[in-house]
Amino acid sequence: MSDTALIGLDWGTTSARAYRIDRDGAVLEARTAPLGILNVRDGAFAAALDTLLGHWRDLGAPRLACGMIGSRQGWIEAPYRDTPVSLAALADALARIPEAMLAIVPGVRTRDSRGLPDVMRGEETQILGAIDASEPLAFAVLPGTHSKWARVEEGRLTAFTTFMTGELYGVLIAHSMLGRLAGHEPGRFMRDAFSRGVARGLAGGELLHDMFGARTLALTAGLRSEEVADWLSGLLIGREVGAARAWAQRAGIDASHVRVIGADALADRYELALSDAGIVAARGVADAAAHGLWRVALHAGIVTAAVEA
Numbered sequence: 001m002s003d004t005a006l007i008g009l010d011w012g013t014t015s016a017r018a019y020r021i022d023r024d025g026a027v028l029e030a031r032t033a034p035l036g037i038l039n040v041r042d043g044a045f046a047a048a049l050d051t052l053l054g055h056w057r058d059l060g061a062p063r064l065a066c067g068m069i070g071s072r073q074g075w076i077e078a079p080y081r082d083t084p085v086s087l088a089a090l091a092d093a094l095a096r097i098p099e100a101m102l103a104i105v106p107g108v109r110t111r112d113s114r115g116l117p118d119v120m121r122g123e124e125t126q127i128l129g130a131i132d133a134s135e136p137l138a139f140a141v142l143p144g145t146h147s148k149w150a151r152v153e154e155g156r157l158t159a160f161t162t163f164m165t166g167e168l169y170g171v172l173i174a175h176s177m178l179g180r181l182a183g184h185e186p187g188r189f190m191r192d193a194f195s196r197g198v199a200r201g202l203a204g205g206e207l208l209h210d211m212f213g214a215r216t217l218a219l220t221a222g223l224r225s226e227e228v229a230d231w232l233s234g235l236l237i238g239r240e241v242g243a244a245r246a247w248a249q250r251a252g253i254d255a256s257h258v259r260v261i262g263a264d265a266l267a268d269r270y271e272l273a274l275s276d277a278g279i280v281a282a283r284g285v286a287d288a289a290a291h292g293l294w295r296v297a298l299h300a301g302i303v304t305a306a307v308e309a
Contacts, residue, residue, distance in 0.1 A: 003028065004061045005303050007053065008293035009102075011069035012036050012122060013145075016052050019290040020061075023306035025298075027290045031056070037068050037075075045075040046100060062302045063102045064293050067122035070095055070104035080109035080119060084158040087128055091299035105296055110160060113250070118162050122289065123148045123261075127157060129292030130261045130284035139248060140259040140284070141274075143266045145170070149244040151253050161247050163240045166266070169233055178214045178232060183225035193227035194234040194269065198276045201238020210235055237273045245277070259284050 008019040014036035020029040035048045050057055070078030078095035085108050094103040107121035123142045131138045133155030142148040145167045150160040173179040200210060214232045217223040223231055248255035258274055260267050261284040274281040285291060297303045 004056075004059050006294060006297050007056060007059070007061050007063045008290045008297075009049075009052075009063060009065035009067075009069070010122060010125070010289040010293075011065050011067045011074075013038055013068045016048070016069075017289070018052050018056065019287065019293070020056060020059075021290060021294055023303070025291065025294040025305070027287050030287070030290075037071070037073055043075075045069070049100060049102070062297070063100065064094075064105065064297050064300075064302060065102060066105040066125035066289060066293060066296075070107065071121055074104075075100075075102075076104065078104040078106040080107045083108060083110040083160070084153075084156045085124070086156045087133065087295060087299050090124065090128070091296050094296075094300055103300070103302065105293070108157060108160070112161065118160065120148055120160060120162070123150070123160075124157055125292035125296065126261050126284075126288040127152060127292065128155075128295050129288035129290065130259065131155070137254070138259055139253050139255060139257065140261050141244065141270060142261045143270045144262070147240060149247065151248070151251065159251055159253075161244065163243065165236045165240045169236050172211070172232065173229060178211070178228065181215060181218045181225060182228035182232070188226070189265075190227045190230040191272075193223060194230040194272065195276055197231040197234025197236075198238035198241075198273045199234075201235045201240070201273075202242045202277055204239075204242060207239055210239075233269065234273065237269060238276070241270075241273050241277050241279070245279070256280060257282065261288050263287075 003022045004020050005023040006021040010017045016035040018031045019027050033052045040048045069075050076095050081089050093106045096103045105125050108124045109119050111117050131152045138152045140150050147163045147165050151158050214228050245255045257280045260270050260281050263286050271281045
């Protein structure tokens with residue numbers, strides 16, 4: 001595996017993903033393990049890294065990580081950089097763990113119009129990997145437990161906002177009466193119920209009241225049991241899309257086109273909700289975190305790009 005120039009790590013809260021990257025910045029191979037920081041006991045991050053990498057640990061390639069591994073609860077804290085932030089600002093502020101041959105990308109911090117702080121770790125690297133620095137302006141969403149909506153101008157992350165949509169949905173399904181009503185079959189998607197929920201979410205109103213609709217609609221035959229979870233998902237995502245569009249408009253951002261950075265079923269749902277809202281959605285590149293890690297590593301001098309003869 002002498003063609004390995006960098007090992008990139010997208011190390012989050014519940015899982016960790018490693019990429020073997022060549023001198024052209026291409027992903028050769030990827031590995032995933034349930035070794036997020038919440039699953040690493042007693043600070044045994046070095047052992048967790050060895051487990052994640054397997055035989056890659058003997059390659060001798062430099063390692064660069066992003067995500068919650070650089071949080072206060074992670075291996076070492078990589079201080080936040082304030083918006084607006086560029087590739088150079090991130091690459092120049094890496095936190096380093098020499099004994100592990102590991103550098104960690106810092107997170108990003110901002111404040112909303114009323115002074116409430118907001119943060120991200122890992123998403124900044126995905127954004128760098130998915131949006132080219134030559135683009136004059138891009139508006140993106142990164143669906144997840146804590147979804148991020150971000151404005152990027154010529155490779156600089158200038159503003160972002162967070163919605164806890166995914167976490168709220170998970171709590172409601174697992175720990176509330178709504179979840180008891182939801183006879184959801186894993187892997188089955190009720191598109192019509194989801195779209196009905198999106199429409200309700202986009203209409204605005206009182207979210208705490210509307211969430212109770214998942215119960216009352218089921219009680220009054222407005223929803224079948226197997227539709228409850230997808231209706232609720234649509235409601236929450238629709239409300240998020242509406243709120244994010246309003247946030248963008250207040251900030252002078254064109255919200256008619258959105259880049260969806262993600263490659264799973266959740267990103268698919270956001271594309272559908274955006275379409276229902278009349279917003280044009282485009283999917284970002286696959287393995288955005290790996291591409292972003294490569295760009296940071298290049299700028300930091302951790303790696304050098306291949307030169308064509």
